[in-house]
Amino acid sequence: MKPISIMLSALVIGMVSSAVMADGVSLTNATSLPNVSPANSDLANRGAYIARAADCMACHREDYSGGVPIETPIGNIYSTNITPSERYGIGNYTEADLQKTLRKGRAPGHQIYPAMPYPSYHGMTDEDISALFAYFQTVPPVEAPPEKTTHLPFPLNIRTLMLAWNVINVPSTENRTGLTQTQQRGEYLVNNLEHCGTCHTPRNLTQGLDKDMYLSGAPLGKWYAPNITPDNESGIGRWSEQDIVTYLRTGMLDKRAYAGGPMAEAVAHSTRYLTDEDLSAMAAYLKVVPIIQTDDKMIPVDVSRLPRPLSSSITYNLLEQKDYLAQAKTSVLSNSNPDNSNSPKSLYLSTCGSCHGVDGYAQPDARYASIVGLSSIRRDKPDALINVIAYGAKGALNTAPKMPGFSKELSHAQIASITNYVRVNFGGHSRSDVSATDVKRILK
Structure with a gap:
């Protein structure tokens, strides 16, 4: 799965002027549904909604050109071009072909790996598949193959083995x-x-x-x-x-x-x-x-144990937070202890504070995420938090800044120190004893 790339430029972005139905549900209250056009039939526009509900774009890109690596225990499996290109996509598919692909993982001429979630799509209704088929006829064809294709080692490259797998795991x-x-x-x-x-x-x-x-x-x-x-x-x-x-x-x-x-x-x-x-x-x-x-x-959310914003304005005032952060860093580093630069607080302030804020409430107007009280911080296991610190994260909206990973900049001991500081100060844990050994094990 990859971040959003480019919206389909040839299709109108916005709402349908008339009410389009999806299993009896009006689409007029959906959030700015892309790829819906008054020029298309109601059936095709309903299919655009089904494509969103089935999350097709996460693996096949917003233009459906494919080539997205999907990590699996047997290696990367790359998504295919599913635009109506007759040479590179599914332009030669019949509706029956699409049904077999979605329900049985059987494309014309070959079996599909279950990285494409056909074990779940197995339950799709005839009506939704018909709408999806109508919609894909309106998608601009991409006349190019994906940059990368799937190449698994023997015997995993024998796709017919999936037939036996299907008997056990579908639906x-x-x-x-x-x-x-x-x-x-x-x-x-x-x-x-x-x-x-x-x-x-x-x-x-x-x-x-x-x-x-x-x-x-x-x-x-x-x-x-x-x-x-x-x-x-x-x-x-x-x-x-x-x-x-x-x-x-x-x-x-x-x-x-x-x-x-x-x-x-x-x-x-x-x-x-x-x-x-x-x-x-x-x-x-x-x-x-x-x-x-x-x-x-997870420990329950206990507001009394969570930090309060340092002031009524600092969370939203970037200049005030910048000044306070500079003062806090100076105060911590001015301590006579020579190891203070590696103290949990100083590590948090120098690595995380400029985005997530000195008090953890970040900068909502700048789309930086508040981390106070998050479930990943309140869990007994620190795995999720450690992985985010090490590898970074991207938010749900493309206007939100992407968090970088620090696996190359920070040692295991430093990641453990930040983890403990965050879990206690922003998660409400009474104590946290994550060690460098724990970090090494989790990241491995």
Whole structure:
């Protein structure tokens, strides 16, 4: 998954002037849905919405030209060109071909690797696939192959092996009974179109989804997709349905969560464009999925243990914060202790303070992220925080600055020191004892 590149310039950016329906839901309350044009049919415009809901752009780019590396345990798998180019894309596909591709991972002439989430798309409705097919006929063709293509070592390059894999792992989920109509819609979005389990569900020995641990959190390269079951201790049980909607719309939840990495891309490419009804349906469903408690628990948000802004204006006044930061650095470094430059506070101020603020509340007007109270800081395990410090992160909106990684600038001991400082001062932990050895193990 990659950051947003370029919007399709040949298609109109904005809302449809008339109400376009997606399974009975008006699209007129979606957030500036790109690639929807009054010149296209209602069916094609509905397909543009389905493409957003299915998060196609995160892997195939905004122009669908492909070439995005998808990290898997067996190596990088590169996405393909899915524009209507007859030579390089899917211009020769019939609607039946698209159905087989989405539901069975079977493209004309070859089997697809499940890096394309067809185990989840298996449950897509005929109506949504028809709309998606109509939409892709309106996309400007890209008459070029992706810069890189998939080349896996033997025997993983034998794609027919996926047929046996499919028997075991497709579909990736099963529909539940006893849900309300709203929850059923949410189940379809979470399980099938948005394929949330692809990241948030652990894998079994065959690298299929472990259905018994559905949505309970899973490692994802340098990231960890957290538990999103309604468990109060390790999941999102303390979030209200409106909290979930706000997070999926904006990628932020004050003093609780900030979307980075793959989740930021999911928000940027997909969930922020969904209708209020669909986001509410997803939230309603996530509140009733089976509760699973994992060992990566979080301490509850305790506002009394979190820092207060240094002044009523410093969080928004960049000059005031700049001056205060300079004074704080001078005060810390002027201490007679020769090792003070490597003290936790001085390391935080010199490495993190100019963006995240001396008090952790950052600079919202400049799109820098507040880190006070974030769930990644409040968790028992420091893995997520350490990985962000080491490798950086990108926010959900392309107007937000990208956080750089410090794995080459900071030692393991320095990363551990900053981790401990942040967890205690901005996360509410009573103590934090992350060591250089812990950092080395986590990064490895």
